[in-house]
Amino acid sequence: MRSSGLDLVKWTAILTMVADHLRYLWPAADGLFIVGRLAYPLFCLAIAANVARAQSIQARYLGWMLAFAVLSEGPYRWLDPGTQTFSVIPTLALGLLVAWGVRNAQVWARLAGLVAALVGALYSQHLMYGLPGVLLPAGWLMARQLGGLTWLLPCLLAMAGNLTNSWLRGHLLAPVTLLTMAAALLAIPVGCLILRIERWRVPAVRRWGYLFYPVHLLVIKVLM
Structure with a gap:
């Protein structure tokens, strides 16, 4: 059964992500960066909730994520040619494997989670x-x-x-850094509250959510 709360978490993550990326169109809107710090923890909550609900490891889930990690890399680098990182999806895919390793007692699941954590550490x-x-x-x-x-x-x-961002790490007491840390911290209780909301009926976020990521990057680039 679908969870309205989980869909609401996904919608909130999507909307805050888009708000963050709108800075490419309006560079002066610095506040959108702070809003965008809610997005990644909420996407991770969605992964954790799906892993907790699943009766077994869902290879199709990982397959879709890996496929769109490849498809998203071109639009991501076109929008931000100076980036030093991959798009967000490889991080989420590795996070999914680690979560599976924590959730499942099978040796191969634990091994996959350990390898994903090692890859995350090395890269x-x-x-x-x-x-x-x-x-x-x-x-x-x-x-x-x-x-x-x-x-x-x-x-x-x-x-x-967020402190993997070299600028934030080098300016720990700057107002934007403090606000970034506050927003990242706030994402945890906010995510918990949203996940518990079952009275609001929102459109389900299905597989189109994977496609939304590269498409919205392309749209923003075209509008720049």
């Missing part, structure tokens, strides 16, 4: 949000399962993922 500088971003879906999963102090894990990972 952290080339991944958007780096190793913390790879670990964040598993952090969400563990916090929702164990509760208590484990809720510090997704909070810390969400903030650490």
Whole structure:
């Protein structure tokens, strides 16, 4: 059964992501960068919720993510030629594998999760949000399962993922850095609250959500 709360999490992630990317059209709208810091933790929450609900590992889920990681790379680099990282999807795909490794006791699932974490560590500088971003879906999963102090894990990972940005890391006390950290931290309780909303009926985010990512990048580039 579909979860209205989960679809609402996905819609919020999509809308905040688009708001962030609109800075390419309106560079002066610096505040959109702060809004955009909600997007990645919410996408990771969606992954964690799907992994927690699944009865078995869904190879098709990973397959779609890998396919659109390849399809998205061209539009992503066309929009931002100076980028030093891949698009966000490879980070999410590795995060999915790590979350599966945490969720499933099978040896091969644990091994796949370990390999994904190692890849995240080795290539952290080339991944958007780096190793913390790879670990964040598993952090969400563990916090929702164990509760208590484990809720510090997704909070810390969400903030650490943003500090892979060299400018933010070099200006830790700058207002934009402090606001970025606050937004990343706020994404955790906000995500929890949204996920619990089941009374609001919103359109389901199905496989078109994968296609939306490269298409919206192309649209923004064309409008620049």
